[in-house]
Amino acid sequence: MRAAVLHDLGEKLDVRDDVTVLGPGPGEIRIRVRAAGVCHSDQSARDGGLPQPMPAVLGHEAAGDVLEVGDGIDDLTVGDRVIVNWLPSCGTCAECVRGLPFLCMTHVMTGYAMPRFMAGDLPVFGMAGCGAFAEEMVVPRIGAVRIDDDVPYEVAALVGCGVMTxxxxxxxxxxxxxxxxxxxxxxxxxxxxxxxxxxxxxxxxxxxxxxxxxxxxxxxxxxxxxxxxxxxxxxxxxxxxxxxxxxxxxxxxxxxxxxxxxxxxxxxxxxxxxxxxxxxxxxxxxxxxxxxxxxxxxxxxxxGSAYPPRDFPRLIALWRAGRLDLEGMVSHRLRLEQVDDALGALGRGDVIRQVIVFDPSA
Missing domain, CATH: 3.40.50.720 (NAD(P)-binding Rossmann-like Domain)
Structure with a gap:
């Protein structure tokens, strides 16, 4: 599959077609990415502002379809439309028990330690354990929130990070x-x-x-x-x-x-x-x-002090009611090959949110 790989800090991303995603293992799902927003955090990870092991597939704001479910998952099926929750909570750590799921680092730290992709023979990490600048990605079950099939992928992707935050x-x-x-x-x-x-x-x-x-x-x-x-x-x-x-x-x-x-x-x-x-x-x-x-x-x-299983549906409901303008925030639609241009354009006056759109026929 195709993915944009960052080999070292500050470099251009290497868009290549020899990448494979690892998994899913038990309790994980594999997602076909349909839309991925380009966030300032992606730029920060590229430039060293946010810690990120290398090499890595950047991207964390995404929506897509379930391709495969790992053992132990019975509430999602192949074909379900989902929004990626890039900061999934484990439910058992001290922060989760205190009612602060947005401070849970369990899955994020796992993402720092465990490669999510292979580029040829090269192990590759996913940003925050995700890696949305790829045609497919694997996340833990709590790292995806199911939505109705009529929610456009671009709208759903924005909810996953920028809008929620x-x-x-x-x-x-x-x-x-x-x-x-x-x-x-x-x-x-x-x-x-x-x-x-x-x-x-x-x-x-x-x-x-x-x-x-x-x-x-x-x-x-x-x-x-x-x-x-x-x-x-x-x-x-x-x-x-x-x-x-x-x-x-x-x-x-x-x-x-x-x-x-x-x-x-x-x-x-x-x-x-x-x-x-x-x-x-x-x-x-x-x-x-x-x-x-x-x-x-x-x-x-x-x-945004989020609990995505609760908050993503609320944001979608506000969008349906016409009270939250999400389509209007999509200022540019791009192909994966244009990801470096998108990162370079983040400070421009005509940019609100750029979305990488993957081939819907894939």
Whole structure:
């Protein structure tokens, strides 16, 4: 089968047709990938921002059909349409028992230790244990959520990461209430999803912030009430909040400067939600005085604090009701051979979400 293999950090992906997927073993399923979204996390894994053993098939945001089920699975059958859950929970670790399935690392760590593919004689890992830039992939049973056959693959793929991460940051993590205010820093696919989450939650003011002016017009289309470049944010805080700041500031970029921007934009007693996956070597400075006397909270939102068996169907239901625009987020459809171009285009103003579409007749 075909897959895009990253041999070493920073290199171009090697699209080749001699790749085979390993498994499925007991409790696993094999999926024919129909659509795979291109996420900033894929770029980060390629460039070393996220840890990833090499060589690897990148990609983790995907939807497809079940091709084969391993022993011990009786609730999925060949042909079922599924969304990939790239952060499956084991159900038994300390985090799962505490009700924090999105912090479970059991299957992710297995993915770091166990190759998922063979490229000729070369063992190849899958990003986060997945590897969606391939025609087929194998995941644990909990790593797939069945959906109805009428849900388009492209729509379903977006739910698997970007939409879940952004909407979940607002709905699950922040639990934003009607009438509260929010600022979203970074207007790519996850940021646009956070804006939609704030709109769904009834936010009175939703401010979008991005350095790329073209993205600001897109943000307004998806529900932002205001949209500014970072240099204009301070003036806007004064203009619409009297200088008080916003109830929630969502940092979807996770650079030191964007986290400080989010902190400054949040009101006293407000909350900064870290949504983006930053680099481990980056450092952000806060002094003890401001941490105490401004009373603000900084909270993480990994994968939108998701429990995908519960949350994916909810997001699909919102899409069916016309309250969550997913088709409009697909800005470009690409072939697997164009994956390097897609990774290079992630910061462009006309890009919301790029989707690699695999041959539906395969």
């Amino acid at each position: 952004g909407v979940g940051a607002v709905v699950n993590t922040a639990k934003l209430r009607p009438g509260e205010t929010a600022v979203v820093i970074g207007c790519g696919g996850v940021g646009i999803s956070a804006i939609q989450g704030a709109r769904l939650s009834g936010a009175a003011q939703i401010v979008a912030v991005d350095t790329v002016p073209e993205k600001l017009a897109v943000a307004r289309r998806f529900g932002a009430t205001h949209a500014v470049t970072p240099d204009r944010l301070s003036d806007l805080v004064t203009e619409i909040t009297g200088g008080e700041g916003f109830d929630y500031a969502f940092d979807v970029v996770a650079l030191p400067q964007t986290l400080r921007t989010a902190w400054s934009a949040a009101r006293r007693g407000g909350t900064v939600v870290v949504v983006g996956a930053g680099r481990a070597e980056h450092q952000v400075e806060f002094n003890p005085f401001e941490l105490l006397f401004e009373g603000k909270s900084i909270i993480p939102s990994l994968y």
